Amino acid sequence: MxxxxxxxxxxxxxxxxxxxxxxxxxxxxxxxxxxxxxxxxxxxxxxxxxxxxxxxxxxxxxxxxxxxxxxxxxxxxxxxxxxxxxxxxxxxxxxxxxxxxxxxxxxxxxxxxxxxxxxxxxxxxxxxxxxxxxxxxxxxxxxxxxxxxxxxxATGPSLHDRPWRTADHGATVRPTTAAALVRFAGHRPHETLCDPMAGSGTIPVEAALAARGRPVDPTRAYALADLTFLPDGLLDRVRADHRERAIVGRTCALDTDPECAAATRTNARAAGLGVDARVADATETPVDADRVVFDPPYGHRMDGGGLRRLYEGTFRSLDRGSWRSVVVLTTREDLVPWTPDERLPVRLGRLEAAALKFER
Incomplete structure (x- = not known):
């Protein structure tokens, strides 16, 4: 079909x-x-x-x-x-x-x-x-x-509506977009991943769920179950073949706001996961992980100088860290000091952004 x-x-x-x-x-x-x-x-x-x-x-x-x-x-x-x-x-x-x-x-x-x-x-x-x-x-x-x-x-309500998102900080990337960024970074189940500006943890939670191979939403109903041209019991048969990975790499989430770190832990618990969520400043904390994926502020609540300092400090910290790839989703490419190895233009509602990938 x-x-x-x-x-x-x-x-x-x-x-x-x-x-x-x-x-x-x-x-x-x-x-x-x-x-x-x-x-x-x-x-x-x-x-x-x-x-x-x-x-x-x-x-x-x-x-x-x-x-x-x-x-x-x-x-x-x-x-x-x-x-x-x-x-x-x-x-x-x-x-x-x-x-x-x-x-x-x-x-x-x-x-x-x-x-x-x-x-x-x-x-x-x-x-x-x-x-x-x-x-x-x-x-x-x-x-x-x-x-x-x-x-x-065949779906019903959009798959971006994840059941684990019980805590939010108001400027959160969509889970489907977050999952795409993780995949764009080349993340594999056994690898470590860190988001140095995690907010309420959408990126690390999606990474951890993908690593385990869990269903997007184990309990929701799907429109395809009511479609007369599809076989009866289809979803149940496909669900029965599911095998979850028991051993996966560590996922960490950093943010300067203690409330964001707490929100990440809340969301991770709702997803049945363990995510290492800590209070830390991305401009001062070198990251050691296989993959680094983050969605920095777009600057709507920051003055231009503050946003520039955030980008400069974060990329200096990344330069001191150890990683295999970095992916950043940004509306301010002009503030990114590195030349990406790969670039994808991304539309976020009315905003034009880009997913930039850097590799070592």
């Missing part, structure tokens, strides 16, 4: 690497923040359970070119809806549109929704219920320039 997965815009190569490792498929970037690839039902379940860099997976039902809203409706009408929906299942259409068109996203959703209702009724004589607030099945419709993609959501 064709799958379209979403990830942090700019980190598609890292997500594609994880997809290949989990299901053996080569992911292709179809748009910013999106990957396309092929997998089977077991692979789809495995990605939802274990992919740490993906936000959502969608099974593609149609993909082609369109010129008008009528083309969108015809494409949706051509889908065999009795294969993807069953009597009594409430559905909703979530749509987005990019480019110059004489119609908007609500028009796309309305056209697709009407095609689903009409198509299913023509085939079965029954009308499917629509529930925009709490649907059993969510359809996703994207129009980007002249391309129309229609898919069914």
């Amino acid at each position: 064709r799958v379209l997965a979403t990830t942090t815009p700019g980190l598609e190569p890292v997500a594609a690497d994880e997809v290949a490792a989990l299901v053996g498929s080569d992911g292709e970037r179809s748009a910013r923040g999106r990957l396309r690839f092929e997998t089977d039902p077991a692979g789809l379940a495995r990605l939802n359970l274990y992919a740490r860099t993906l936000n959502r997976t969608n099974v593609v039902l149609h993909d082609g070119t369109v010129d008008t809203l009528a083309d969108v409706e015809r494409a949706a009408t051509g889908v065999e809806w009795t294969r993807y929906l069953r009597d009594g299942q409430a559905f909703a259409v979530r749509s987005s549109r990019h480019g110059e068109h004489p119609f908007g996203s609500p028009d796309v959703a309305s056209a697709v929704g009407q095609a689903v209702v009409d198509g299913y009724r023509d085939a079965t004589g029954h009308r499917l219920p629509v529930d925009l607030d709490d649907p059993d099945v969510t359809l996703r419709a994207w129009v980007r320039e002249d391309r129309f993609t229609l898919a069914v959501d």
